[in-house]
Amino acid sequence: MSESQNIEWKRSWHDDYLKWICGFANAVGGTIYIGKDDDGVLTHLENHKALMESLPNKIRENLGIICDVNLHDEAGKKYIEIRVNPYSVPVSLRGRYYYRSGSSKMEMTGNTLNEFLLKKAGKTWDDVIEEGASLDDIDDNSIKTFVKDALKSGRMPNDIGELSTVELLEKIRLLDHGKLKRAAIILFGKDPNRFYPNIKVKIGRFGVNDADLRFQEVEEGNIIELLKTVPNQLNYKFFTKPIDFEGLLRIEKDEYPVPAVREMLLNALVHRSYMGSMIQMRVYDDKLNIWNEGLLPEGMDFESLKHHHISRPRNPLIADVCFKAGYIDSWGRGTLKIYEACKEMGLPEPEIISMDGGILVTVYKDPNIQATQQVGSTLEDSTKSIEQIQKEFGLLSDRITLGKETNIDFLRANYGVFSEEVRKKFGRNSDEIRTKFGEKSIYTVFLILLNNSISANEIGKLLGVTQRSIEKYIGTLKKDSIIERVGPDKGGHWKIIPKK
Template identity: 80%
Template sequence: MSESQNIEWKRSWHNDYLKWICGFANAVGGIIYIGKDDDGAVTHLEHHKALMESLPNKIRENLGIICDVNLHDEAGKKYIEIRVNPYSVPVSLRGRYYYRSGSSKMEMTGNTLNEFLLKKAGKTWDDVIEEGASLDDIDDNSIKTFVKDALKSGRMPHDIGELSTVELLEKIRLLDQGKLKRAAIILFGKDPNRFYPNIKVKIGRFGINDADLRFQEVEEGNIIELLKTVPNQLNYKFFIKPIDFEGLLRIEKEEYPVAAIREMLLNALVHRSYMGSMVQMRVYDDKLNIWNEGLLPEGMDLESLKHHHISRPRNPLIADVCFKAGYIDSWGRGTLKIYEACKEAGLPEPEITNLDGGILVTVFKKETSSLNDQDNAVAGGQVDDLEKSIEQVRREFGLLSDRIALGKEKNIAFLRGNYGVFTEEIRKKFGINTEEIRKKYGRNAIDILMLFMLEPSIRSKDIAVILELAASTIEKVIAKFKDDEVIEREGSTKSGYWKIIEQK
């Protein structure tokens, strides 16, 4: 027998071991043997009589709990057994809280302590009333999106569309005696970051390693908004081939399974610790990962995520609303879907690891030809297909400003070399007469349209860097395009994109 979750051996008594007793009481209970070595062999306890008299009082006075303290004799060698029961209320030692995890003792502080105290009180973080919030902090559009999705999922009654916001929030248990719970702000708040830090998703595009950050974006808002804006941002700036997050069964070739990415994002948003750091996504040439703060529930390990396991959400109210909307199921199948989707796509097995107090999920692409090989093909005039050209440009740009500024000469040369391919595509696809565009809006107009076609979310300052023009010049052309309905803006200034309008 060895030391474990509920067994500890000590050769002699030291008052510091009260921390171990506190840790056992706050976890699942346990036994401390005084008078045994690290192998569990009895070493004999000299002052066992004095300890038998003092330990029960010492434990009661310092921890406020009662433990069974028993004396044992093995071949004339004495040792003491301190049997600690688990307690339903939090136990502290001089104002500090300890917890037994595995075979070690840890002091709980910050978010860990907060979650522990809530759990002992029979509550979870998302179930707490947010005293500073009112119904004015709820976003009506997010409520409407939820109702639409819930009706589509069939997991809510058909009459929910007739309920007022108050009635709906009461029905889904986010309103208690007229006061909003934290889950309501996280799910439907106009500005969740006003109440809690880091209700955001940071997305970075990296190169060969984590030191090679090329560009980044941060999306913030409630969960309903993030489920829309994060996929949009991935599509318009980070993925080579945009993917349809609505069509969960469709899998893009040479990219990532839609179902896997969607489940990764949902798991991160639903199960994260909302008093910790923001969710972080990293997109590399050959992989994508997502990290959220908050470890697995007690008794669950990483290996169990590959198989059937019980659903034990950190934020049960948030999870329940996402279930009702059809975003997740309630059977703990989220990680299984990630593994299954990658297997069906013929991709390597995903990796799920503990990292810096959180969970990191990584999915991998198939190996593709190197960028150098693609560059050589372009230089040699071997690109005879528009799709290959567009993909190469996106790989080459990253698209955007930080990397363009570093290698713009090469990028501009590539664009000019394939200019005819793109202008012909603009003419065929949108019915635009490129010669008339040049005459009406200037010689750079087609260049701007070409960049909109390649990268709809590109910013005017990035276009200015590529074409080596003043940003004000680019903005004037864009304004004329917009007035004449050559282009239109889809979405917000921050996370939207430009759409070329088909000319009739």
């Protein structure tokens, strides 16, 4: 026998062990043996008489609970058994709350404590009334979208389209005596971030590692909105090939399977801790991952996610509404769909792990296809004429005047194209320039490549920095013989100097 979820061994008594008793009482109960070493071997307890008199009182006075304290004798060696029952109400030690998880004791604070206290009160976070909210905070378009999707799924009666907003919210248990629950704000709120922080999804495009951040976007809004805006943003700016998020059964030889990406987003939105950090998606050259705050339910491990497991949502009201709309099922099959979709596409097995107080789900590209795509893309793009790229890029001065931001988006999206162009034509390593002079300097070189008559003022507007800063970048690039000015300031042009 070894120490576990409900067994703890101690050689002697110390009042600090009241924390262990508190942790057992708040979890599933357990037993502490005083007079045994870490291997469970009897060591004998010399002061067993004094402890038998003092321990019951210490436990009652400090924790407010009663435990069975028993003295045992084996072959003349004495030890004490403290049996702790699980309590339906929270138990604290001098205002602090402890919990037994696995074979360790943890102090609960912040969101963890909040969720624990709600659970002991028979509530979940999403089931709590939001006193500061009213029906004016509900977005009508999100309600209409839900009704349409729920009718399509067939999981709600056909007459729900005839219900008023109040009647509908009451029917799906998001309204209690005229007051909105937190789940209503998360699902249908006009501005959920006004009530809770970080109701957002941050998406970043990285290269080979986390140090190589190329660009990022943040989407915010209620769940109904995020289920549309996040896929749209991924398709518009982050995925090489757009994918059809509506066609859940569509599986093709592409970067990632549609069902896997959709389930990753849905799982993060439904099961996250909404008082924690925002959801974060990272798109790399070879993989895609998503992280949400909040750990697995007690008693569930990551291996079980690969097989049949019971659905135990952190936010049951939110999960129920998403089920009724047809977004998820109620059988705990979300992670199975991710594994199955990747397997059907012949991709490496996804990875689901615990990281930084949350869950990180990662899907990988096919290494062979990825290599082919990278080589093919480089060859194809590098054979484009610079004139063709300039035509795609458009007239810089016109776009600057209109105040649009599409220029820098285009530049970032074609970063690899320009890097290859600079390397082939001028023998310049873009990473070296960026490392030595900074990101803005390499963007300056790219903009000169696109339009050799561009001014420092125009570059500054595109990159969001002052003309003075660009002139400083240009000065360092000229000093290092990377670029040079041909002709006068007016009427002249820039030239990238080939590396000797």
